Amino acid sequence: MTRTPVNVTVTGAAGQIGYALLFRIASGHLLGADVPVKLRLLEIPQGLKAAEGTAMELDDAAFPLLRGIDITDDPNVAFAGANVALLVGARPRTKGMERGDLLAANGGIFKPQGKAINDHAADDIKVLVVGNPANTNALIAQSAAPDVPAERFTAMTRLDHNRAIAQLAKKTGAAVSDIKRVTIWGNHSATQYPDIFHAEVAGKNAAEVVNDEQWLADTFIPTVAKRGAAIIEARGASSAASAASAALDHVHTWVNGTADGDWTSMGIVSDGSYGVPAGLISSFPVTTKDGSFEIVQGLEINEFSRPRIDASVKELEEERAAVRELGLI
Numbered sequence: 462m463t464r465t466p467v468n469v470t471v472t473g474a475a476g477q478i479g480y481a482l483l484f485r486i487a488s489g490h491l492l493g494a495d496v497p498v499k500l501r502l503l504e505i506p507q508g509l510k511a512a513e514g515t516a517m518e519l520d521d522a523a524f525p526l527l528r529g530i531d532i533t534d535d536p537n538v539a540f541a542g543a544n545v546a547l548l549v550g551a552r553p554r555t556k557g558m559e560r561g562d563l564l565a566a567n568g569g570i571f572k573p574q575g576k577a578i579n580d581h582a583a584d585d586i587k588v589l590v591v592g593n594p595a596n597t598n599a600l601i602a603q604s605a606a607p608d609v610p611a612e613r614f615t616a617m618t619r620l621d622h623n624r625a626i627a628q629l630a631k632k633t634g635a636a637v638s639d640i641k642r643v644t645i646w647g648n649h650s651a652t653q654y655p656d657i658f659h660a661e662v663a664g665k666n667a668a669e670v671v672n673d674e675q676w677l678a679d680t681f682i683p684t685v686a687k688r689g690a691a692i693i694e695a696r697g698a699s700s701a702a703s704a705a706s707a708a709l710d711h712v713h714t715w716v717n718g719t720a721d722g723d724w725t726s727m728g729i730v731s732d733g734s735y736g737v738p739a740g741l742i743s744s745f746p747v748t749t750k751d752g753s754f755e756i757v758q759g760l761e762i763n764e765f766s767r768p769r770i771d772a773s774v775k776e777l778e779e780e781r782a783a784v785r786e787l788g789l790i
């Protein structure tokens with residue numbers, strides 16, 4: 462194989478998502494089965510030993526696509542020449558803690574990382590922020606990287622998107638693969654709005670197939686929006702393998718494109734579409750092609766959806782005000 466390896470930087474590499482993520486990146490699930498990768502693992506000093514253990518296991522798996530692993534606690538080294546950066550390292554939410562509580566704890570991590578990306582990453586860098594609060598952490602990193610096009614900084618709502626597909630498939634008895642055009646709007650938090658009014662189940666409008674607004678309001682939306690908390694309650698730890706899987710989906714779709722007739726959900730810098738104030742990193746329906754994406758335009762937002770989108774966007778505005786106050790943007 463003559464292809465130049467793609468440099469993939471993963472922060473929080475010794476954490477539980479990192480452990481579920483790295484082996485699948487190395488086996489080709491991030492970029493494709495024919496794309497060699499070099500991994501850069503960024504950890505805090507206390508995490509370096511565990512990251513070294515994971516790197517030993519990666520060696521032991523003898524992945525043909527894996528062309529090297531570097532481990533460091535220096536963001537300037539970790540992001541040097543990076544083509545893809547997965548910003549996972551952060552403090553996970555624990556029982557009873559809301560994402561707002563995490564702003565101050567995690568915000569400080571993302572500013573220096575954004576600056577290191579600005580100064581050292583490759584020109585085609587694509588960034589996915591997974592660490593919570595993901596949208597606002599992405600905003601902090603993006604604000605610290607004025608030389609990188611703002612649209613290269615994205616936040617993960619693909620797990621919410623996938624959760625919404627799974628719940629809709631269960632309700633309708635359809636296969637997951639028959640569900641298209643689900644949208645997550647707003648923040649990756651309990652205020653997010655999973656929207657099925659434009660979605661399809663086996664080619665039919667999903668809201669019409671379900672035909673049960675009470676189920677939408679009282680079951681579907683809260684189940685999807687609070688799924689993270691439900692997993693923590695059940696598992697005693699936050700989602701890890703499903704989060705890793707969604708991170709792979711997010712980047713794979715960004716790089717390789719959405720299927721015809723379908724779209725995905727990504728937290729991206731708003732251009733003002735759908736009344737979301739420009740500059741906020743908010744989740745939208747997007748199509749992707751050749752490594753770039755566009756917001757799906759022209760969707761009618763009905764009376765059920767409008768206040769729900771607005772509520773999540775308001776929360777994002779509050780988070781932005783809070784990190785401004787903390788001097789993080």
Ligand SMILES: NC(=O)C1=CN([C@@H]2O[C@H](COP(=O)(O)OP(=O)(O)OC[C@H]3O[C@@H](n4cnc5c(N)ncnc54)[C@H](O)[C@@H]3O)[C@@H](O)[C@H]2O)C=CC1
Binds near residue numbers: 476594621
């Ligand atoms: N956007 C989403 O859909 C989801 C986001 N998450 C978030 O992902 C993040 C990671 O989750 P887990 O892997 O379960 O947490 P974890 O606690 O198992 O691992 C986090 C790792 O990050 C490392 N770390 C902390 N600060 C760092 C820094 N400045 N640089 C590099 N590494 C650093 C820690 O040492 C630790 O190894 C959490 O914020 C969690 O809330 C989790 C699930 C879904």
Ligand SMILES: O=C([O-])CC(=O)C(=O)O
Binds near residue numbers: 688690692699700
């Ligand atoms: O709720 C959490 O802290 C983890 C998370 O983001 C999710 O599972 O969606």
